[in-house]
Amino acid sequence: MSHPLIDRLTTEFGWPVLDNENDLTExxxxPGNHALFVPGDFNRNLESADVAVILPELRxxxxxxxxxxxxxxxxxTWLREDTRxxxxxxxxxxxxxQMIGGIPKVRDWDDYMARIQQILATPVAAE
Known part of the structure; x- marks a missing residue:
């Protein structure tokens, strides 16, 4: 990682970094709902730092x-392709x-609030 605002999520908030499929599955x-932050390349995408600031506030x-x-x-890369x-x-x-929803790119606050509310209301598909 190594962007200070992204690193803060793991150091200050203690969020885990999922480095392999086993970590992801575990x-x-x-139980409960889980939000995975996919930062991408923060050197090419300045929005990554914005979402790193927004996500704790959304929580x-x-x-x-x-x-x-x-x-x-x-x-x-594998996760992005797997979840589309x-x-x-x-x-x-x-x-x-099971994946219940995704929000690509940075959004305005009201959009995040509406989309996350919809996602959290989504039932898990029966297997």
Whole structure:
């Protein structure tokens, strides 16, 4: 990572970095809702730092209805292709190990609030 605002998510807030599929599966299979922050290349995409600042505020606004993790470089491309949330930075939401929604690129606050509310209301598909 090494952008201070992205590093802050793991150092100050203690969010895990998911560096492999095993980490991803273990984290997203836990009870509850999970938001994965996919930063992308912050050197080419200045919006990554913006989302790194916005996501903790969204978690507060939703009163902890989801926990958060940062997706590491090692699995980022695979995850983006697997979930079809191709643009970065992005937020990808999971429940019970299944993706329930994604939000690519930076958005305005009202858009985040509406989209996350819809995503959290999405039922998990029966397997």
């Amino acid at each position: 984290f997203t299979s836990r 507060i606004a939703f009163q902890g209805q989801f926990d958060c993790a940062v997706v590491g470089d090692a699995i980022e 949330v191709l643009k970065t930075p992005s937020l990808i939401f999971y429940r019970e190990g």
